[in-house]
Amino acid sequence: MPDTTATITALPDWLIRALADRKEHELHEKASKLRLVMDQAEKINRWLAEFGIEPVSPAGYDKFGNLQGAVLIGADYEEGTYEVRALWSQDDDAIELHTADWENDSTAFGRVRLLKSIGDVAAARHETPKFPARPRDFAAEARWAIDSLNVDRLNNGEVEAVVTALNGITAALLNLAQAGPRS
Secondary structure, eight states, X not given: OOOOHHHHHSOOHHHHHHHHHHHHHHHHHHHHHHHHHHHHXXXXXXXHHHHTOOOSBOOEEOTTSOEEOEEEEOOBTTTXXXXXXXXXXXXTTEEEEEEEOXXXXXXXXXXXXXXXXXXXXXXXXXXXXXXXXXXXXXXHHHHXXXXXXXXXXXXXXXXXXXXXXXXXXXXXHHHHHHHGGGO
8 A cells, every 4th residue: 555644744836835825915914904003003192292192101002913002091099080091093083082991890991982172081081981782693593593493392283384484484584694795
């Protein structure tokens, strides 16, 4: 019987080139993302200077290339105010102010308003962040509905027919929803 292990471990030249191309593409994507983050940090710091705001710590980025917002003012527990950070909003092309509720077990910063005047920072100190609701997964909900209406557990033939019809309609709608974006 011939030894096939040597032929399996050797990669074809085209695959070696493809892997190198993929690695180069990933490197370009990381560099592009880092340039974007560096640009956003520079914009935040420049805009804050234009407003005359000297942050506790300026905007920058961490060792993983993630944007670190500028800390404008810390929380004051006695006054009941929140820490305010400045981040960049690509959608609004402006600084957005974020706060975090220090009374929560897991501190998470969330947007409260855009920076339009220096008074927005003072107002933001009193605003609890409002996080958007997670998007609903309608397909998962429909599958759950199908599974919860189990025909095998029913003892009534007429109800079984209705449940089977509902399950079929739900499955058809799921199929249409998945096929919709492709057509």
